[in-house]
Each structure stands twice: as C-alpha cells, then as structure tokens.
Amino acid sequence: MTQINSKIPQGPVAQKWSSYKASQKLVNPSNKRRLDVIVVGTGLAGASAAASLGELGFNVLNFCIQDSPRRAHSIAAQGGINAAKNYPNDGDSVYRLFYDTIKGGDYRAREANVYRLAEVSNSIIDQCVAQGVPFAREYGGLLDNRSFGGAQVSRTFYAKGQTGQQLLLGAYSALSRQIAKGTVKMHTRYEMMDVVIIDGKARGIIARNLRTGRLERFFAHAVVIATGGYGNTFFLSTNAMGSNGSAAMQCYRKGAYFANPCYAQIHPTCIPVHGEFQSKLTLMSESLRNDGRIWTPKNKEDAEAIRAGKLKPTQIAEDNRDYYLERRYPAFGNLVPRDVASRAAKERCDAGYGVGSTGLAVYLDFSEAINRLGRDVVEARYGNLFQMYNKIVDENPYETPMMIYPAIHYTMGGIWVDYECMTSIEGLFAIGEANFSDHGANRLGASALMQGLADGYFVLPYTIQNYLADEIRTPRMSTEKTEFVEAESDVQSRIQKLKAIKGNRSVDSIHKELGLTMWDFVGMARTKESLEHALANIVKIKKEFWTNVFISGETEDLNVELEKALRVADFIEIGELMARDALHREESCGGHFREEYQTPEGEALRQDDKFSYVGCWKYEGDDKEPSLLKEPLVYESIHVQQRNYK
Amino acid sequence: MEKIINITLKIWRQKGPQTKGGFETYQLNGVSTESSFLEMLDILNEKLISEKQEPVVFDHDCREGICGMCSLYINGHPHGPDEDVTTCQLHMRKFKDGQTITIEPWRSRAFPVIKDLMVDRGAYDKIIQAGGFVSVNTGGIPDANAIPISKEKADEAMDAASCIGCGACAAACKNGSAMLFVAAKVSQLALLPQGKIEAARRAKAMVAKMDELGFGNCTNTGACEAECPKNISISHIARLNREFLVAKLQD
Numbered sequence A: 001m002t003q004i005n006s007k008i009p010q011g012p013v014a015q016k017w018s019s020y021k022a023s024q025k026l027v028n029p030s031n032k033r034r035l036d037v038i039v040v041g042t043g044l045a046g047a048s049a050a051a052s053l054g055e056l057g058f059n060v061l062n063f064c065i066q067d068s069p070r071r072a073h074s075i076a077a078q079g080g081i082n083a084a085k086n087y088p089n090d091g092d093s094v095y096r097l098f099y100d101t102i103k104g105g106d107y108r109a110r111e112a113n114v115y116r117l118a119e120v121s122n123s124i125i126d127q128c129v130a131q132g133v134p135f136a137r138e139y140g141g142l143l144d145n146r147s148f149g150g151a152q153v154s155r156t157f158y159a160k161g162q163t164g165q166q167l168l169l170g171a172y173s174a175l176s177r178q179i180a181k182g183t184v185k186m187h188t189r190y191e192m193m194d195v196v197i198i199d200g201k202a203r204g205i206i207a208r209n210l211r212t213g214r215l216e217r218f219f220a221h222a223v224v225i226a227t228g229g230y231g232n233t234f235f236l237s238t239n240a241m242g243s244n245g246s247a248a249m250q251c252y253r254k255g256a257y258f259a260n261p262c263y264a265q266i267h268p269t270c271i272p273v274h275g276e277f278q279s280k281l282t283l284m285s286e287s288l289r290n291d292g293r294i295w296t297p298k299n300k301e302d303a304e305a306i307r308a309g310k311l312k313p314t315q316i317a318e319d320n321r322d323y324y325l326e327r328r329y330p331a332f333g334n335l336v337p338r339d340v341a342s343r344a345a346k347e348r349c350d351a352g353y354g355v356g357s358t359g360l361a362v363y364l365d366f367s368e369a370i371n372r373l374g375r376d377v378v379e380a381r382y383g384n385l386f387q388m389y390n391k392i393v394d395e396n397p398y399e400t401p402m403m404i405y406p407a408i409h410y411t412m413g414g415i416w417v418d419y420e421c422m423t424s425i426e427g428l429f430a431i432g433e434a435n436f437s438d439h440g441a442n443r444l445g446a447s448a449l450m451q452g453l454a455d456g457y458f459v460l461p462y463t464i465q466n467y468l469a470d471e472i473r474t475p476r477m478s479t480e481k482t483e484f485v486e487a488e489s490d491v492q493s494r495i496q497k498l499k500a501i502k503g504n505r506s507v508d509s510i511h512k513e514l515g516l517t518m519w520d521f522v523g524m525a526r527t528k529e530s531l532e533h534a535l536a537n538i539v540k541i542k543k544e545f546w547t548n549v550f551i552s553g554e555t556e557d558l559n560v561e562l563e564k565a566l567r568v569a570d571f572i573e574i575g576e577l578m579a580r581d582a583l584h585r586e587e588s589c590g591g592h593f594r595e596e597y598q599t600p601e602g603e604a605l606r607q608d609d610k611f612s613y614v615g616c617w618k619y620e621g622d623d624k625e626p627s628l629l630k631e632p633l634v635y636e637s638i639h640v641q642q643r644n645y646k
Numbered sequence B: 001m002e003k004i005i006n007i008t009l010k011i012w013r014q015k016g017p018q019t020k021g022g023f024e025t026y027q028l029n030g031v032s033t034e035s036s037f038l039e040m041l042d043i044l045n046e047k048l049i050s051e052k053q054e055p056v057v058f059d060h061d062c063r064e065g066i067c068g069m070c071s072l073y074i075n076g077h078p079h080g081p082d083e084d085v086t087t088c089q090l091h092m093r094k095f096k097d098g099q100t101i102t103i104e105p106w107r108s109r110a111f112p113v114i115k116d117l118m119v120d121r122g123a124y125d126k127i128i129q130a131g132g133f134v135s136v137n138t139g140g141i142p143d144a145n146a147i148p149i150s151k152e153k154a155d156e157a158m159d160a161a162s163c164i165g166c167g168a169c170a171a172a173c174k175n176g177s178a179m180l181f182v183a184a185k186v187s188q189l190a191l192l193p194q195g196k197i198e199a200a201r202r203a204k205a206m207v208a209k210m211d212e213l214g215f216g217n218c219t220n221t222g223a224c225e226a227e228c229p230k231n232i233s234i235s236h237i238a239r240l241n242r243e244f245l246v247a248k249l250q251d
Helices: A013-023 A043-057 A095-104 A111-131 A163-181 A246-253 A286-290 A300-307 A324-328 A337-352 A369-374 A376-394 A450-470 A482-501 A507-521 A528-548 A560-584 B039-049 B123-131 B152-163 B168-172 B179-191 B200-212 B222-227 B235-250
Strands: A036-040 A058-063 A184-187 A189-197 A200-207 A215-219 A220-226 A262-270 A293-297 A362-365 A400-409 A427-429 A614-619 A627-631 B004-013 B022-032 B099-103 B114-115
Touching: A013 A095, A013 A111, A013 A450, A013 B152, A036 A043, A036 A200, A036 A400, A036 A614, A043 A058, A043 A163, A043 A184, A043 A450, A058 A300, A095 A111, A095 A200, A111 A163, A111 A450, A163 A184, A163 A450, A189 A215, A189 A246, A189 A482, A189 A560, A200 A220, A215 A482, A220 A246, A246 A427, A246 A560, A262 A337, A286 A376, A293 A300, A293 A337, A293 A614, A324 A369, A337 A400, A369 A376, A376 A400, A376 B004, A427 A507, A427 A528, A482 A528, A482 A560, A482 B022, A482 B039, A507 A560, A507 B039, A528 A560, A560 A614, B039 B152, B123 B179, B123 B200, B168 B179, B168 B222, B179 B200, B179 B222, B179 B235, B200 B235
Parallel strands: A036 A058, A036 A220, A058 A184, A220 A427, B004 B099
Antiparallel strands: A189 A200, A200 A215, A262 A400, A293 A362, A362 A400, A614 A627, B004 B022
C-alpha cells in the first residue's frame, strides 16, 4: 500500500519551521534566472507567490481566467485577516492562534502546518502595511483590531468591510511591479486545461486562450496551483461565478491525491435565497456578529405571522425573542465558529421558527448596537455592508433586522500537499484554498486571507527552492515533446466530445440540478441514506450531462458556454467525490455533520479512534472507484478534546 | 414587493474585435423585479440557448460589486440608473413594465470590444504596472505599528483605495480620460508614509503611461465621480495634479 509521507520536520512544534528553513536547500541567484515556475491563479495565494518568486529572481509565468489579476475572488473577502500580534494586549500569542485554529478545525488539521501558519501571521501584517494597505487605525495612529468567531481575543485586522480587496490589491501591486520588471509574464483570460507530467514530474500546463479558444502549451520546472476552492459545485454559493475546481481535478486525474473533499464550510450569515433565477448568494461578513445579535421569535405563532407578512420583526417584544446562540453558547455567544452558528440556524428553521417568506431565514439585529454605540459608529464599522444589503434586498438594516441564512462559502478540502505544499506529484505544488492543509474540518473567520498570504509570501518561496535546487541541471524543455502533444490532444478530444453532444439542455440547467442535489443531500446535515441517494442522483446527472448538454458557438472562439461546460463536467466529479468522502467518514466533525453522530445536545460527535486521519482519494480511472489512503493525524503539543464553546 | 415585468432589450452584438457590430432587439417577458440585472441577462441567455442561438457575452464574476469585472452602459449610464452600485448589484426593481433598455459595451478608445459587451481593460493594468505600487520586496519589513498613521489619513487613503478598476470613469468621460482611476491610486499611496517616498516618480510614470495608452485629457466635467460605483471623489484628481506639479518642478 502507498505510504503517505507528509515530510513534517522533526523536533518540537514551535521549532519545526525554523529548523526546516535552516537546513533546506536553496538556489543561487544565477540559477534562479534559469528556472521557470508556472503559477496558476492570481488570488491572495497566487499573486503573492508569483510576486515573491519574481522578486527572488525566478522566471515566473502567471495565469488567470479573468481580464485582470486584480479580479480574483479573494477580492470579495470582507471581514479581516488574523494575526497573533497581540496589539490589544488581550492575551494573544502564536500558540493561542495555533490552538484556536486547530480547535476551530475540530482536530482534523495537521499540527505542524497550523503552527507555521500562526508563526508567519505577524509578518503578513507587516508586509501589507509596507505595501500601502490602508488598514483601519485608532486615533493614536496605531492599527485597530476586532474579534471574529471562535476566538476570545481581538486579533483581526481589517480595512472597512473590504479587507480581501485591499490585501489582494496589495499583492496585485507587488505582482504588477514584477510584471513591469519582466520577472513575471502575465497571461490574463487563460484557463488551465491540464497539467503535463514528464518522467513523473510536473513540467508544464496546457491552457486555453479564452479570447481565441485555442489551446497553448507552457513549460516550467515546477507548477503551482492557486486556483481556490470548489464551492460552486453547489451552483449557489458565495463564490464568484467563475470560481471552479477544474485545475484541482486535472491534477487529481494525473495522480495528485484529493484530500477531505467532504469538508465544505457553510457560512451562517448570507442573504437568503429568493427565487429560481438566482445566480449566487451574497455573504454578509462575519464581522457583523461582533455587534449584531442573532434571533428568531420565541413563539411559533409569531414566526408564522411574520412569514405570512402580518407581523414585522420590530413588533416582536424583547421577551418574545430567542437569542438562541447566546442562550446555547454563553461563553462565545454570537461569535461561535461558523459551522456551529450555521447548524443552530438550520435547527431553529427546521423546528418552525424561521422567518422571511420561505421560513428559511433568521434575524441579525443591530438595534441594540445602534442604541449603545450610535448610528454613526455602526455606519463607520459596517456601512458598506449595510449598503450592499439594502441594494440587494431593498430593506434598511438600520431600521429593521437583516435576514440571513447559511450558504456554501469555502472548501477546507482540496489537493493533498505535504509540509512543503507539494502534492503527491513531484514538482506540482498547491497553495491557498486549493490545498487542504490548514483548516481541518472547519475554517475560522479571517483565516482564509491569512493562509493564502502565508503560503504565497512566506511558505512556498522557501519550500519550492528545496525542490528546485535539484532542478538546476534540467534545461528548459521543448513543448513539442510527446507528453505536451498528447496532453493537448487529450484536452482537444474532451472539448470535441462535449461539442458533439448537441443535446437540449443548457449547461446552467444541469449545474443547477447538481447544486440542488448537493445542497439537499450533501449539505449541512448528512446521513448514510442522503449520501447514497446523492451518489445515485449524481450518476444520473452525469449521464444527462454527457448525453444531453447543448453548447452553442465554435470551439476555437471566445465561447462562454464551452468554458462553463468544461467546469461543470468537473463539478459533477467533485460532487461525487464529496458525497463518497462524506459517506465514508462515519463521524461528525466541523463542517461535516452526520446526523447519526451527534451528542445529546446536538453537537458534532467525532470518532477519534476511527477517523483521526486525512482522507486522501486517489484516482484509479474514469469508470473505477477511487481508492482511499490515510494520513494519520498526530497531535504532539495539543490535547485533543471535544470542542466546547459553552 | 416582487412584481413581474415585460421589457424590450436593445443589445450591442459584435462577433469579434475586427467585425462590425450592431444593435439587436429582444423581447423578454415575465422578469421578476427581485432579480438582478445580470440575472435578467442570464434569463435572456437561457432563452437564446434554448433557441440554439449564441448567448450574449458580457463580463461578470463576483456578482457582489467588488471584483470590478462587470461593466455595461445601460440607458446611457455606466452601471445603469441606480447610484453607487455596479451592474451586478443593479436590480430590475429600478425598471418599469414595458420599458426599453439599451445595453452597450464601455465606450472608450482605450477599451476595445472583444465580443458583444465584453471589452479589453488591459490598459488599466498597464497603468498600475507603470508605478501603482510601493517598491518593497517580500520580507525584512519593520513592525506594522512602527510608523503611526493618523486615522484621518488612513481613512482617506482607504476611500481612494476602494476603486475597483471597472473602467466606468473612463467610459463616462466625454474625453475618455482615466484621471479618476489614476488619481485614486496616486492619492492612496501619497497619503501614506510608505508610499510618500516614491510619490513624485509614481505620479509622473502613471500619467505618462495613461497618455501613451490613448486616454484623453481631464477637463473637470465631473462625470467620472457621478458615475463611479464606489463614489470615489474628484478631490483625488486635485491631489494627483498637486503631486504631478511638484514632481515636474523637481525635474
């Protein structure tokens, strides 16, 4: 059986990263110029990696599907970024950030990676300030912090409700500087179609020029995947319309393990679904839970009257409101982690206390904060979020509580990587949301930005050199080599096959069908039966797609329908993998909730004796079931226990 | 409250950058006023696909007003009739039953059409590459709190930094000037001590690149500010002019 080697350095957890750096191999400056690195994606992880590798002197080729690297979906992150600076003097430390992240991930993350993440977090803030990121400040001129779910300290740095935008523009500016210098060659409106493997090592990619529709070949000594998560498998999610999991699936089909696919994060505070034509769900930042209080009516009759439009939330007396998070979790209150808050909202709605016309919504109320702080302060903190809510829903959250409901937001699972962020294919790396490594079964708020930038600025630029140091004698290869030609021709035949179907269904209509199956049966609460049902449905959806999809236009032209079809073909495979992984994991942990495994109070019940491992799926062929490999999770410096936010 | 409306759409269709485009008219019935403008276009495209026709191509991605990917000139306004929103945040409740809606791509010499409503905004990236950054490498940075920055300056820099690079300012300008876009970046960085060091070089380089790429001159009409979905103030253009003048005097 294949052994998983995660290459975790020896020694105490707090010294692993420094001892790794002290003993790793490096590449000298004259050799760096002769080494090519492909970075796919320009989000926080991709842009920061491409810029940092360019600064070091490597020859970088960077790709994005959008018209500019500044558009990657990291830009939509609202609330903030965590770091263990302890500026507020409230007891934070690298260890505490590490501990909170492991606990938040329900003891399903790799200890050594998480410690390193917490360790480099402080450098990220320094870096961003130096780039001119306008973080929020106090009147004294120093940086301001706020609190986020799953922590009892205030360690979140923010730039209004647009932190992701500001951090991404910081990384984009660093990237732009390298593009001008010529160390990074940028390819916008290009989509990766396959990874090219030569003698067991990743040596390049096949990409489709989205403007012309033509396939092109690119060589590199190493390939870095920074293409984000696969939340759009659910069709409706908080992800951007173009976010997709295809690059990850291409790597998977070439032999990279896909780890913990069933760990998907359902974010508790999103604007509820309103109609069949809906194309996406909008997130309302977790930071709102700092001052907003979540409630449903205490009496079912009131909830029914609200749903029928006969009663307004402002007419419900204080005594008749159930602040259910504060009631169930007095220690963390409204700031429990996302998985806990989402399940609690579902529990209330399923029990008949939901509001809104569909009954699938709860209130997020700012009236107490407005009375306590004044409207001006609330506006300064959350003004842009309130405006966004108002434009979408046409209601004023200063006057009536927001309505929110959970939605798919982030995927903790992803391409398996070792301590060096290298996948199970040599020379193929994965960073940011695209990999699986740091968040376990649930990610804490404001930690995605931290991980993306940690990987791109401070981890990969080191670890990739340990690999590239052995590649200095490898000359640049011709893209006329058989492996490149074959990879391109495989992509070409997949495209022709899709185009030749000439059926009667639009790509979106099949994607929506997949999304409904995923949400209903692989969503917030899963059972053996629901997952088996999902697997059976997905087989039918796959058949429908491959026999009845219709793609208009030409293949060698700008063709949006073809782009979507190629992505949906992969979403179907991911959906299957998620359901399969969820079915095998007979426990509840973090975002993965199996109804069969819960405590009497309805909390997630782990089965540590059986499932304290990373589930790594290995591709075995198109019509074969994938095989499961296990990386055991060993905790040396943390005592594993049941999560408790009471 | 939700209403159902029928609309007539006049949409610019153009097969490619070199081909001649023109308006096509489509009738779309049964549109919910709760749907967003882009969801309305999704509905149109589903209809076109069901008739085996090519859907209308338009840029979009985050659909929450922050990525800057969506564009569209709607009834003569970049991002449509609502204030302080991008096209993806515009909702059909802003339109009336029976209304005719004209949809065009950005109209600017520097943003050539790629297909239908999709344009090439690569020029904005080139302007940033000319100097829209602070020249620091990764690592070796002093503590983030080493240099205090007044809250007023930080907040003003944040307002300037809210620019999403959508191109509405240049598309709205009768001269096709990119001054608001350039000013937002120059101003953000000039307000902060980290960016101040290179302020003169940055202002000159970005303005020179803007001119080179075929954007027009600013004549202070204020159309850019009026149409900016992020409400970026033209006071930043005044700061850019000051920075530019100081830089020129230093030459």
